[in-house]
Amino acid sequence: MSSDNFGICSACVFQSLVHTTRGSTFSLCERSREDSRYPRYPRVPVSACSGYSEGRRSDGTEQPAERAVPEDDPLAGER
Numbered sequence: 001m002s003s004d005n006f007g008i009c010s011a012c013v014f015q016s017l018v019h020t021t022r023g024s025t026f027s028l029c030e031r032s033r034e035d036s037r038y039p040r041y042p043r044v045p046v047s048a049c050s051g052y053s054e055g056r057r058s059d060g061t062e063q064p065a066e067r068a069v070p071e072d073d074p075l076a077g078e079r
């Protein structure tokens with residue numbers, strides 16, 4: 001899925017982009033790690049979210065963090 005289709009997550013500091021070996025990209029919500037109200041992979045596009053926060057990431061970048069699917073990821077091997 002194109003990052004254009006992730007809605008407001010694409011401008012949120014808590015979004016990470018996860019790339020699979022099959023060429024798909026998923027929007028991971030980092031807030032889900034500490035707050036169960038937020039799904040790990042929200043249904044996109046997200047049009048409203050109480051956790052949305054615009055601004056710089058802790059590493060100083062404004063772009064989403066990008067990484068490959070970790071081995072313990074529940075989506076690993078399913079897509």
Ligand code: SF4
Pocket residue numbers: 008009012013014015016028029030031038042046049050051052053
């Ligand atoms: S906090 Fe909300 S807007 Fe931000 S990445 Fe998570 S689901 Fe998307």
